[in-house]
Amino acid sequence: MKTYLDCFPCFLRQTLQTARVATKDEVLIRKALDEVCHILTQISLDASPPEIGREVYKTINRVMGNEDLFYYIKKEHTRYMLRLYHDIKKRVKSSSDPLLSAIRLAIAGNVIDFGSNPDFDIIGIKEEIEKAFDYQFAIFDYDKLKSTLKNTDYVLYLADNAGETVMDKILIKELKKPVKYAVKGKSIINDATIEDAQDAGIHEVAEIISTGSDAPGTILKYCSKEFISIYREAKIIISKGQGNYEVLSKEDRPIFFLLKVKCPIVARDLGVKNGDIILKGQMV
């Protein structure tokens, strides 16, 4: 997906709100805004939003002098979600379709997203989880997912945010296949890294791998050779979140996008409404 002009004010909003996570120093926040304003005048609209986002967030980090602004917030979110884990897992297990319930919950976890919603309060996740059990999907390629899953030796699972990882763990168990769980190679916003995945206990249910990239989305040109070969061989890829959709929606691979739509531009691209719940199979 290309970057739209609508993304310009949004990147500036993200800059402001992310910088405020880091500091109360208005001069420093202003500096971040000024630098991002300058970036915006230089970008190509052919780049995807996560590609611009990568530059924007690297700039914020540099100005703030902090490579991992969300470190403690990510830890807190993972801890919070782990406290809910056993109860949710039980409810998923005892539901009429545990795989589908686990998918719903994995999407619910996707609201833990500071890029699209920097005012996010982890307390709000409880309400989202209750809603999740009754999610109405705007795109629902569930049967395709089940049939693709049957004929695969492993699943490549593209992670999104820390905390959301705990819900991913429930889904991984329900996939009943070996899973390679790909996280970001370096901290970017609140996206999960290897440390975050380990905090969530993903290593107990899957092999944690790194994309090698520091973009908020799996931008292949920034990924490691090791990751790319796994990506090319995978017979099924589960892709979490908007960022991954934005960079992979034109890819010729068997990808299932699981996400909650959190911006009107992505909604338009998908032909759905902002806030909609998506399970979309590609090339399957």
Next chain:
Amino acid sequence: MKTYLDCFPCFLRQTLQTARVATKDEVLIRKALDEVCHILTQISLDASPPEIGREVYKTINRVMGNEDLFYYIKKEHTRYMLRLYHDIKKRVKSSSDPLLSAIRLAIAGNVIDFGSNPDFDIIGIKEEIEKAFDYQFAIFDYDKLKSTLKNTDYVLYLADNAGETVMDKILIKELKKPVKYAVKGKSIINDATIEDAQDAGIHEVAEIISTGSDAPGTILKYCSKEFISIYREAKIIISKGQGNYEVLSKEDRPIFFLLKVKCPIVARDLGVKNGDIILKGQMV
């Protein structure tokens, strides 16, 4: 009121949405965004939002090659409001307190604002008008307004947007005092000019004067000498809208601000909630 860092993304949003009123040419819209990004890196936060807004909108107009982007929209809004005029006037007249009802309706008219809400659809005004008769004020200096009104020879009325002018006409009649109705000296966003005020029939109930300024708010340093002397002599000033509040809230003059709060920053400055209805007397 000074400009806050929160205004940065908002100015970019306004640029995008205003440019889209003018053209579908994405290259031109991008040019406007780039130029406004550059302005944002240069501005002083000590300037008020309407002062920055003035620069931003002049830039958009220049890039679009159109000095009055909202000309036809303003005409349409005024026509639409004139169709509702007689019915609303009748309801105001027959209410238990016609002056207060007229104030409520004049505030309802203030939702016709492209700066804060470029998605505004004039159809929505009907709903706002119905709500207006039951408005609960967050600040309500009505008694002060009535007593100040008693001891004045004329009222200086600072207009805001075209269309809203028609509701102002109803209030002017209820003030029962000579009124000098001050509009912008040049087109800016959908703010009323002399032509817009005449379209609304304001000349039938008041003397239309110009502030001499092209800012979206009565920034005194840009106003004409003639206007300033009227402003200095007025024993009561009725000020419509956020823009005028932003530039006059620290002025040592007997001003009554009538507005609907349309942004969280103005809400914070006033100590109220976004969306609140305000009748605030200053220096009275």
